[in-house]
Amino acid sequence: MTAQPVLIGPVPLLYVQSISMTEGYQIQRISDSRFSQAIAPTRKAIAVEATLLGPERLVLKKSLEALALSSRLLVATAARTLAVTGIPVVCGLTISLDMQITDLRFSQSVQKRDALDVSISLEHVPRSNTTALIGEIADLALAAGTAIVGGPAAPSAVPAVPSVPL
Structure with a gap:
């Protein structure tokens, strides 16, 4: 079984360690x-x-x-679809349109010289009611497809390590 990449706009992230989503709601009396x-x-x-x-x-x-770094205007010149929808995020957790990167952090260590760790924070910045509706429909389709096709997740294999008696 191969892992599906997380897409941040056109950028595929193949080695995702974690992804989380936070949603807030307006409460009205x-x-x-x-x-x-x-x-x-x-x-x-x-x-x-x-x-x-x-x-x-x-x-x-x-x-x-x-x-x-792309503002809405710069994105519009770079990619016409992003001018309408913002940055799409596509992963197993959600399909979210109209996202904007708010924080981007890279780190490298001596132990992993040929790798960069990246932390990305994205915020929903709605561009129009139409794209918000399309994003919600895509997210519902993802949920419905996962429920139909999916099943319980396969457990991760944990390698056995021989123990040394003390």
């Missing part, structure tokens, strides 16, 4: 009542921790930096 209800999502954020490996790691780094 129902008039003349003691009850409240969630009326609208107010915030969606995605955090990705990944490793960039191999000779293309610096190209992937520059691609992520270009996405992060």
